[in-house]
Amino acid sequence: MKTKTTSGIGNPLSRLEGKLKVMGKAKYSSEFAFENLAFAQGIQSTIASGTITAIDTSEAEKQEGVLKIITYQNALELKGYNGRVESPSTKGISPSLQTPEVHFYGEYIGVVVAETFEQARYAANLIKVTYAENKHKINFEENLDSVYKPDKANGQPADTSWGDLEAGLQEAAAKIDVTYNTPIEHHHPMELHNIIAVWEGDKVTAYASTQMVENAVITIAETFQMPKENVRVITPYVGGGFGSKLQLREHATLGIMAAKMVDRPVQFTVTRHEMFTAIGFRQHNQQRMRLGADKDGNLIAVGHDTTSHTSFTEEFQETCGLMTRMLYKTPNSLVTHRLMKLNLPSPRWMRAPGEAPGSFALESAMDELAHELRMDPAELRIQNDTQKDPSNDKPFSSRQLVECIRIGAKKFDWKNKWNPKPGHTQKENWMVGYGMSASSRAAPYLKSSAEVTLKRDGETVTAVLKTDATDIGTGTYTILGQTVAETLNLDIEDVQVELGDSKFPVSPGSGGSWGAASFANGAREACINAINNLKTLASTDENLSIVELMQQADLTEHNAKGTAAPTEEFDDYSVYSFGANFCEVWVDKDTGMVRLEHFVNVASAGKILNPKTAYGQIIGGITWGLGQALTEHTEVEPNYGNFITRSFADYHVPVNLDLGKIDVVFVPEEDYIANPMGVKGIGELGITSIAAAIANAVFNATGKRVRDLPITPQKVVTTPVTA
Amino acid sequence: MRPFQFHSPSNAAEALQKHTKDQKTHYLGGGTNLIDLMKEDVERPDHLVEVADLPFKEISKTANGGLMLGATLNNTDTANHTDVRKNYPLLTMAMLSAATEQIRNMATNGGNILQRTRCPYYFETSMPCNKREPGSGCGALNGANGKSAIFGWSESCVATHPSDMCVALAALNAKVHVEKEDGSSRVIPFSEFHRLPGDQPEKDTTLEIGELITGIELPESQFPDHYYYYKVRERSSYAFALVSAAVGLKLSGNTITKAGLAIGKVAHKPWKLEKVEKFLAGKEATLENFEAAADLAFEDAQPLSKNAYKIELGKKTLVQALVRAAARS
Ligand SMILES: Cc1cc2nc3c(=O)[nH]c(=O)nc-3n(C[C@H](O)[C@H](O)[C@H](O)COP(=O)(O)OP(=O)(O)OC[C@H]3O[C@@H](n4cnc5c(N)ncnc54)[C@H](O)[C@@H]3O)c2cc1C
Numbered sequence A: 001m002k003t004k005t006t007s008g009i010g011n012p013l014s015r016l017e018g019k020l021k022v023m024g025k026a027k028y029s030s031e032f033a034f035e036n037l038a039f040a041q042g043i044q045s046t047i048a049s050g051t052i053t054a055i056d057t058s059e060a061e062k063q064e065g066v067l068k069i070i071t072y073q074n075a076l077e078l079k080g081y082n083g084r085v086e087s088p089s090t091k092g093i094s095p096s097l098q099t100p101e102v103h104f105y106g107e108y109i110g111v112v113v114a115e116t117f118e119q120a121r122y123a124a125n126l127i128k129v130t131y132a133e134n135k136h137k138i139n140f141e142e143n144l145d146s147v148y149k150p151d152k153a154n155g156q157p158a159d160t161s162w163g164d165l166e167a168g169l170q171e172a173a174a175k176i177d178v179t180y181n182t183p184i185e186h187h188h189p190m191e192l193h194n195i196i197a198v199w200e201g202d203k204v205t206a207y208a209s210t211q212m213v214e215n216a217v218i219t220i221a222e223t224f225q226m227p228k229e230n231v232r233v234i235t236p237y238v239g240g241g242f243g244s245k246l247q248l249r250e251h252a253t254l255g256i257m258a259a260k261m262v263d264r265p266v267q268f269t270v271t272r273h274e275m276f277t278a279i280g281f282r283q284h285n286q287q288r289m290r291l292g293a294d295k296d297g298n299l300i301a302v303g304h305d306t307t308s309h310t311s312f313t314e315e316f317q318e319t320c321g322l323m324t325r326m327l328y329k330t331p332n333s334l335v336t337h338r339l340m341k342l343n344l345p346s347p348r349w350m351r352a353p354g355e356a357p358g359s360f361a362l363e364s365a366m367d368e369l370a371h372e373l374r375m376d377p378a379e380l381r382i383q384n385d386t387q388k389d390p391s392n393d394k395p396f397s398s399r400q401l402v403e404c405i406r407i408g409a410k411k412f413d414w415k416n417k418w419n420p421k422p423g424h425t426q427k428e429n430w431m432v433g434y435g436m437s438a439s440s441r442a443a444p445y446l447k448s449s450a451e452v453t454l455k456r457d458g459e460t461v462t463a464v465l466k467t468d469a470t471d472i473g474t475g476t477y478t479i480l481g482q483t484v485a486e487t488l489n490l491d492i493e494d495v496q497v498e499l500g501d502s503k504f505p506v507s508p509g510s511g512g513s514w515g516a517a518s519f520a521n522g523a524r525e526a527c528i529n530a531i532n533n534l535k536t537l538a539s540t541d542e543n544l545s546i547v548e549l550m551q552q553a554d555l556t557e558h559n560a561k562g563t564a565a566p567t568e569e570f571d572d573y574s575v576y577s578f579g580a581n582f583c584e585v586w587v588d589k590d591t592g593m594v595r596l597e598h599f600v601n602v603a604s605a606g607k608i609l610n611p612k613t614a615y616g617q618i619i620g621g622i623t624w625g626l627g628q629a630l631t632e633h634t635e636v637e638p639n640y641g642n643f644i645t646r647s648f649a650d651y652h653v654p655v656n657l658d659l660g661k662i663d664v665v666f667v668p669e670e671d672y673i674a675n676p677m678g679v680k681g682i683g684e685l686g687i688t689s690i691a692a693a694i695a696n697a698v699f700n701a702t703g704k705r706v707r708d709l710p711i712t713p714q715k716v717v718t719t720p721v722t723a
Numbered sequence B: 001m002r003p004f005q006f007h008s009p010s011n012a013a014e015a016l017q018k019h020t021k022d023q024k025t026h027y028l029g030g031g032t033n034l035i036d037l038m039k040e041d042v043e044r045p046d047h048l049v050e051v052a053d054l055p056f057k058e059i060s061k062t063a064n065g066g067l068m069l070g071a072t073l074n075n076t077d078t079a080n081h082t083d084v085r086k087n088y089p090l091l092t093m094a095m096l097s098a099a100t101e102q103i104r105n106m107a108t109n110g111g112n113i114l115q116r117t118r119c120p121y122y123f124e125t126s127m128p129c130n131k132r133e134p135g136s137g138c139g140a141l142n143g144a145n146g147k148s149a150i151f152g153w154s155e156s157c158v159a160t161h162p163s164d165m166c167v168a169l170a171a172l173n174a175k176v177h178v179e180k181e182d183g184s185s186r187v188i189p190f191s192e193f194h195r196l197p198g199d200q201p202e203k204d205t206t207l208e209i210g211e212l213i214t215g216i217e218l219p220e221s222q223f224p225d226h227y228y229y230y231k232v233r234e235r236s237s238y239a240f241a242l243v244s245a246a247v248g249l250k251l252s253g254n255t256i257t258k259a260g261l262a263i264g265k266v267a268h269k270p271w272k273l274e275k276v277e278k279f280l281a282g283k284e285a286t287l288e289n290f291e292a293a294a295d296l297a298f299e300d301a302q303p304l305s306k307n308a309y310k311i312e313l314g315k316k317t318l319v320q321a322l323v324r325a326a327a328r329s
């Protein structure tokens, strides 16, 4: 029998649901069968700004299988924005088809519902739309003079400052003032966004691919102005989210609306092409970095100004300056965020919103400063370490950045390998370069509930854990199974986990790297309550096994709920995960093709519940960071304003061959201020600062500083050598 | 996808007879290009005549010592065929750099040389594109033209031909064999097979409507020792080229006696470098000569607003391909 020592937390168990997935038996939202299922296909706008003047649906209506065509002319009335620009929230409304106005190219302006997907798609092609076009704003550079200060940058203050940046820069012995650009990027979870909506009377059930069940319920209830109790959301398996599935989007609204209007279950699956416009993306960020240091490398001025774009219907800005506010000690700091409105879809959250592009700017700038100072960039980071969060003077609950850097440097053999002179090592046509970066990511912890049901059959107790948490491919089933096995001292084989149903106790959902910590503590709380209840029922104080307790209490079944939530103490600290990256790249000296040879990531992220699933998060993060650094880029068509990189043939995600050897080290950490189990998230830490490490290595190899991502061959070839 | 009729003939005569001899019919090879375009509503055939199973799956020796590649054989088996690997390794190298194993397993030789451009405007039916819809304008000309042509383009189309295989075929002086319904056949030299856009960008090739490709002929063994296909792209595999170079050299000592050269993704057709081939013949295989060759190759380049990098990148790619071809032994 397995015990908690082999199946409890800390063991590298394979995914509990892995076999189901391999066998095709794990049911994703589009795989629920309904006899009468109809299919919806969206119709998208083909201008970036204007008003619909006519919609000719006559041809489409004649086609076989077509059940209904929905446009703003006949759509159900929903709660709308009423012209207000709202900050998106994961539980915000998702109205659609409420006006004839068009705000961006590719906006859903209608839906065709038909017997089959093919019929719906064909009919959608036959619809002719006429517009009165407005002059659109689509060009980032041309609209820079229209920027304004947003209320908030993804919930954080837009601007912060202390000391006097200009004075600090004046004093500095070494300084840099450079601007970086990170392009629009898209998240493309393997599972397309999808909903199957089923109405029964005034109640609706949504089989929806979503990261957050409770918030999805609220979005539907609010959008359709119906009681929350009448909405049920089911999503047992989610094929990736990356932030794109934090909020139920317009396709879900349209699927629910269509189901109501045709009085049948309706499936609306967002096509891969529509995924570029319908589900958010990472915005283009232009980041000016000003750093100043004294001759010994102590930072005395840190400035980080971010400019990005939002849409005309919503205000969203990722907080690129977040890490700059807390990573290094400095007496003078100024961090700002500015926005312009463009006729592009609304940008939204994408894995490590803020940190992913922000860390590229900060950690590239640190490398540039180290180069100015003729200093080892790893030492520059260590020199400026701080145990107190400079943005709020709170102590860190734990901070092992320096340890991460030292361990990583040793593993990589940084001291022997690193050489500040670009071009130091050549292998045939390749120029070899080394780069490093430091990283941090907040480790939030939110209220989370779960319910555990224990059943005893003679000498065996089995447990079923239920929570509305989601497994978006990250390993939630497994780590919660391990948490239950650990807390109740059961064999993992006797533990079952059920997720992703709004009938289950409420969790905060998967997002913001809080999932593992919050869900696991919630599950543990339910288990502890079960043990305590059983002790009372068995009238004992002794630490008996679950079987013994249930026997002594003469029970064959017991049910307990539990909720974990942060204490007040949590707010007295700054709670973060930290990491360090080291890498070796090879750059072809003629064609500028870059290849990653070796990557070392060291993470200090609390207790690692399962090294295998945690490792998966980090290598996924590195892979995406590599995409950010080298390949991923959505291009805005300069005259019409659509995303012209419109498929996977144009939008390049990395392939296996792009990845070299990857080493991941988890630094042991006990941080019980973070939460009772000492767990911190790693999903977003995994992508943070990866691009900077790679870009720094490209500079070290070639002497070329490519400040606009991605670092494609054409950019390497045309960028001059500056070192 | 629009409704269409599907025909599955068992021989060439039947296939030719099923073709309606107008735009309404398309032959279907592996479908890796055509089916995608139908799903995107770009191609709207009423009839599909499947040719993938027609009996042109052989690779056979020709009377004059060359090789005939069957039109319906897939790209994987063609690239890996012993005679191709041995005598035309440049073709193997180019073909294996394309797409993925799965796509190459499906793709036929006939379909490969007829694949359409990857110009994003061509794929997006809401955008202007003369190739898709003659007269609607060319979106790329003053738009997102970073990957467009630098040679031979016209105001009506600046698209590039995307095939890797075709770049090698151009360097190797291949010929395309086609059949007509009346049973007659003709042979088209590769350099005349694809065309420049001119004011008819909807026409990629000189193939007449209804003609069926039966094979691709290679002249006797070409460059078995000194060859290189250099493909520069934005990731290590599964990406179309930014620019590519196919180089075959015949050396006597260090003297080049013959060169077969073409560059890819720079024009509406694989860009055969005849002038440069002549320039190199009789010259020593030195870096200086290779650089002079690259200058000559790109001297007539006419970049658009966003693709001037292709000149610099293209020259370096060609030089490197020459260096590597010469160094091979
Ligand atoms: C994602 C992706 C990536 C790719 N990457 C690359 C790459 O890197 N490099 C590269 O070179 N290619 C690449 N390709 C393209 C691929 O090589 C082509 O799609 C393939 O070669 C087409 O062959 P097919 O048999 O599938 O053609 P089909 O799609 O069946 O047909 C293409 C055209 O040829 C016509 N046709 C087919 N056979 C005949 C015949 N015998 N006679 C007359 N007409 C005929 C058809 O009517 C159609 O118009 C990629 C494709 C995809 C989808």
Ligand code: SF4
Binding pocket: B117, B119, B120, B121, B122, B128, B129, B130, B131, B132, B137, B138, B139, B140, B141, B148, B156, B157, B158, B159, B201
């Ligand atoms: S370049 Fe050719 S294919 Fe591209 S938009 Fe212009 S006409 Fe169409």
